[in-house]
Amino acid sequence: MATSDEEKKKAMEDWEKLKAAEKQSLQDYHTELAMCNICAFCRIRCPVYQQVKWESVTPRGKMQILRNVVKGWIKPTPEVARRIFSCTTCQICNDQCDAEVKPFNILKVARKEFTAQGLGPLSAERKMDKRIVEYKNPYKEPQEDRFNWLEVEVPKTSDTLFFFGCVTAYRYGETGKAIVELLKKAGYDFTITPDEGCCGMHPYWDGEMKLSADLAKENIEIFKKTGAKKIVTACAGCYSTFKNAYPELLGNFDFELVHFSELLLELINGDKLKLKKTTPIKVTYHDPCHLGRHSGVFDAPREVIKLIPGVELIEMEHSGRDSQCCGGGGGYFTEFPEDAVEIAEKRVREAEETGADALVTTCPLCKTNLDLAIKRLDSKLKLYDLSELVLEHSE
Ligand code: SF4
Ligand code: SF4
Structure with a gap:
């Protein structure tokens, strides 16, 4: 596996390329939209398609819809917007697309454009944004309850x-x-x-x-x-x-x-944080899409886990850059909660297949969705944020 620095550099370069290539409007993407050869490689890994099985929510389907919108052959309606926003922003479709369409880049601009036209965000997300304005x-x-759990002076x-x-x-x-x-x-x-x-x-x-x-x-x-x-x-x-x-x-x-x-x-490598062995445990690690593919942090959580005495890391079938989404991102959990949890159930099943005792992640939103899935499946997997696992093994 490449080093963290290399992965982060690659993610940053990808993001900068995405930014540099980002165009002002969907109209500017007519060439890329026409480049889609409907191969469906993106569809194979799209968590939303795997869940709802509608062609119109696959990255490929969305590209066809947007091409028709750009051509003026179909109107951008609330129903069209619902398809476009049916996306967890997992970004794996960009990696899957060899034709350089980069569907995720186009979807990012489509979200902005649909919202600018009053067609987005979808209703639950719209309410959430209102709450964010009102309550932060x-x-x-x-606001005064934000750190209710804090018991020490900082x-x-x-x-x-x-x-x-x-x-x-x-x-x-x-x-x-x-x-x-x-x-x-x-x-x-x-x-x-x-x-x-x-x-x-x-x-x-x-x-x-x-x-x-x-x-x-x-x-x-x-x-x-x-x-x-x-x-x-x-x-x-x-x-x-x-x-x-x-x-x-x-x-x-x-x-x-x-x-x-x-x-x-x-802190662990600098001997500032000392770790001890407790009961041996096998864990598997879920890469949050926004930490991994979006930001290039793949190795640090794994290296931390491997440094804990008595903890064995077993990788899932899809891990690192190839990790499968938990279904919670991009407002999908808010807008389509039932489908989001069922996507998380698939991820929990994949974690169970490793034979691990515990599932570790580094994102509280992934943790929320995976937690619901674990409970619904009555899974024996214990769920940790990385900090909780480290604390349990710290001296
Ligand atoms: S970003 Fe993920 S969820 Fe969204 S269309 Fe691409 S593969 Fe599907
Ligand atoms: S992988 Fe690329 S070219 Fe193939 S269907 Fe998806 S967007 Fe189109």
């Missing part, structure tokens, strides 16, 4: 700001606590901000460009107020938004950005 989080939770200022994200802050306090405990054990200096709010990921993928840019600007001001130079997050969605969306929305992102798996690796 998608759950309608009070310095008011530091060079490093830990950004938890809405899902961890309001729904996975135990993950938040595990992160703080690990940082304290390692003697790592960090701060948090009581002003932390939504990173803007939902509106960004909904094509709500003004709202996502407003949130990005607001967050940058909040980051600056803390005096931090480095932002660490354990959420794949927040990480990808800061890394990929903020430079696009604002022209730059002047902070060092680190995913918690990378910091954990540094």
Whole structure:
């Protein structure tokens, strides 16, 4: 496997190519849309197609629909928009397409354009974006309750700001606590901000460009107020938004950005965090699409797992860049919850086939969806955020 640096460089180059190649409107994509040779290689791995089995939601089907829209042969209607937004933003169709259509790039612009025309986002996501405007989080939770689970003092200022994200802050306090405990054990200096709010990921993928840019600007001001130079997050969605969306929305992102798996690796390798053997356990790792394919972080979580004494990592059939989506991204979980959980059930089955005792991930949104799937399947798999697994084995 390539090194983390190589993978990250490749992901960054891919993103920059995507940005450089990104065109202003769907009309500008008429050549790429005509290049689709309907081979269906993209369809094979599209999690949404595998779930609903409709040709119109495959990347190939979406390309045919959009070509007809661009040609003016069909009108962009709410029904057409529903097909276009039936996408978890897993991005695997780009890798699958040898004809260089890069369907995901086109879908990204289509989302913006449909939303600009009032056809997006779909209704549940629209409501979620409204909640984000009103409450700074998608759950309608009070700002003052964001860190209710925090039981220890954290310095008011530091060079490093830990950004938890809405899902961890309001729904996975135990993950938040595990992160703080690990940082304290390692003697790592960090701060948090009581002003932390939504990173803007939902509106960004909904094509709500003004709202996502407003949130990005607001967050940058909040980051600056803390005096931090480095932002660490354990959420794949927040990480990808800061890394990929903020430079696009604002022209730059002047902070060092680190995913918690990378910091954990540094702390363990630097002997700041000591690990001990407990009961031997076999685990498998689920790559969140927004940490892996979108951002190039594949190796750090694996290296951390391999450094834990008594923990054996077994890979799933689809892993790393070839990982299969959990079904939760791009607003799909919000808009199509039943299908999203059934997609997660397939991923859980794949994890079970490895013979692992536990499934580990590095994204609280993947964890939410996988958790529901594990419960519905009555699976014996134990589910961990990487931080929880490390804490369980820390001295
Ligand atoms: S990004 Fe993923 S879910 Fe969306 S069309 Fe491509 S393969 Fe399907
Ligand atoms: S893989 Fe590319 S060329 Fe083949 S059907 Fe999908 S979009 Fe079209």
